[in-house]
Amino acid sequence: MSSTGKMPKFNLVQDVMSGVIMAMTSVPQLIAYAELVGYASHRGLTTAGPSLAFFTFFTGVPFLNTGVTSLTAVMAKSDLGGDAFLAEHGEEAYAKLVAAYSLMVGITSLILAAVGVGNVAQNLVPKPVQAGFKWGCAANVVVSAVPTGLLMKGSSTLKSLAQSAEMLRMVISTIKGLPVVGAIANGAVSVSKVIYTIASPFEWYPLSAAIFFGSTYFIMNSKSIASKVGITLPPGADVIMVTVFTTLLSTAISYDGGVVGAIPTIDASSGISLFDGKLILPVTPLNVKELLFDAGLVEEFGGSWVSLIFTASVFSVIGFLSTVGICLTFESENGHPWSATRELGAQGMACLAAGATGSAPVGASLSRSLVARMTGTTSSCAALVTAMCWMLLLPFMSVMSPTPKCALSAIIVSAVVKGVAQPKQLMALKGPDFVVGWTTAMAVLLLSPTLGFGVGLVLSFVIGFAVPKTKKD
Numbered sequence: 001m002s003s004t005g006k007m008p009k010f011n012l013v014q015d016v017m018s019g020v021i022m023a024m025t026s027v028p029q030l031i032a033y034a035e036l037v038g039y040a041s042h043r044g045l046t047t048a049g050p051s052l053a054f055f056t057f058f059t060g061v062p063f064l065n066t067g068v069t070s071l072t073a074v075m076a077k078s079d080l081g082g083d084a085f086l087a088e089h090g091e092e093a094y095a096k097l098v099a100a101y102s103l104m105v106g107i108t109s110l111i112l113a114a115v116g117v118g119n120v121a122q123n124l125v126p127k128p129v130q131a132g133f134k135w136g137c138a139a140n141v142v143v144s145a146v147p148t149g150l151l152m153k154g155s156s157t158l159k160s161l162a163q164s165a166e167m168l169r170m171v172i173s174t175i176k177g178l179p180v181v182g183a184i185a186n187g188a189v190s191v192s193k194v195i196y197t198i199a200s201p202f203e204w205y206p207l208s209a210a211i212f213f214g215s216t217y218f219i220m221n222s223k224s225i226a227s228k229v230g231i232t233l234p235p236g237a238d239v240i241m242v243t244v245f246t247t248l249l250s251t252a253i254s255y256d257g258g259v260v261g262a263i264p265t266i267d268a269s270s271g272i273s274l275f276d277g278k279l280i281l282p283v284t285p286l287n288v289k290e291l292l293f294d295a296g297l298v299e300e301f302g303g304s305w306v307s308l309i310f311t312a313s314v315f316s317v318i319g320f321l322s323t324v325g326i327c328l329t330f331e332s333e334n335g336h337p338w339s340a341t342r343e344l345g346a347q348g349m350a351c352l353a354a355g356a357t358g359s360a361p362v363g364a365s366l367s368r369s370l371v372a373r374m375t376g377t378t379s380s381c382a383a384l385v386t387a388m389c390w391m392l393l394l395p396f397m398s399v400m401s402p403t404p405k406c407a408l409s410a411i412i413v414s415a416v417v418k419g420v421a422q423p424k425q426l427m428a429l430k431g432p433d434f435v436v437g438w439t440t441a442m443a444v445l446l447l448s449p450t451l452g453f454g455v456g457l458v459l460s461f462v463i464g465f466a467v468p469k470t471k472k473d
Helices: 012-037 048-056 070-079 082-089 091-114 117-124 127-150 155-164 166-176 186-198 206-220 222-228 237-253 288-294 305-334 340-356 366-374 381-392 394-400 405-421 431-446 449-466
Strands: 272-274 279-281
Touching: 012 070, 012 127, 012 237, 012 366, 012 381, 012 394, 012 405, 048 340, 048 381, 070 082, 070 091, 070 127, 070 305, 070 405, 070 449, 082 091, 091 117, 091 288, 091 305, 091 340, 117 305, 117 340, 127 155, 127 186, 127 206, 127 405, 127 431, 127 449, 155 166, 155 186, 166 186, 186 431, 206 222, 206 237, 206 405, 222 237, 237 394, 237 405, 288 340, 305 340, 305 366, 305 449, 381 394, 431 449
Parallel strands: none
Antiparallel strands: 272 279
């Protein structure tokens, strides 16, 4: 169907077709965003299905798709101090920590929905803060993805550089030694590492860099390239083409850079049994009690449950703003009404399912939701089909093992780099709004998404109080 117009009538066949297309086009994103979270790439595949399946039973918007997004991935890693925790405890422990945080985000989302926060969320956050936060998170995505695209082993190579390069060590030491902000300027440290990486081409792994730049260029220019040869690519085809080509290339040349790696073998007899054992979903639920109390979650917040709950609540509200934007678009273009309370509750249920099955917190995905609408989705059955495809086809996902991580980084960067380079919303702001927007953006980038969001809100309220808006004649 077209991007505008009335809601279509229910059509199961169309939903199945749309769901399958969504499943195919989303696989590279699942792996790429797992990299962004900081845990093993294969977890993006093995944990994506349950949260989306759960979500379909609670949402009231047929086009809406949920999952780990660039926003939720960056925020989760930042809130949990991902790099430091990984270095000290390893990937397995970090994966459990992330899952535990998903549970807390789910719990706080449900509580916020119950007390009516969903109904005021769209008016709660000033537009300049939203614009600055959006840009800061997009810039953080680039910062997280670039080292994987340019260096031989991504973050592990970057860690070695941070220890061996004298100039970079001095910069990091100076940042951490700053009064007041030094201890919380984790974003500034990451930015300094990336600037050093970009400015040191002799440290790049040539093959990784070539794949990264070539893939990014193709994805960003696929429409014009296709038009020159007289064809039209369906949505997501460029991403699939890059993934398939680089995976085949990696296999053919025995690529020795960072790859997705071995995907754990799924026991055909294990998982969730449905229909008296006739259907087995390869999903292994985790022990929720152990996650909440033994994964070290509250310790990451100074042993304070108050701090943990507050941070998870901020995460919930920020994540829900994406849902608000998407639902308002569908309401204006397709005339589909929606309930903020219901959708915030659906977000909470999806995050609970995500945590219980080992996924990072999930949120509404604009790109997947738009593709769902464009491919003819008529109900939430389409998203359920997508989730079932991810789960049932999991035993065959080992074909993705040799996929280069630099290609996945290219997929991520191509989705956000234009908005970072051309921040139209921020540049359109004037006067005090300009100050609030850019201060929020820089705080999100140089401190953390949560702290930056708080800085933006406080500054907005202070300026709003000190500089009252003039009335128009």
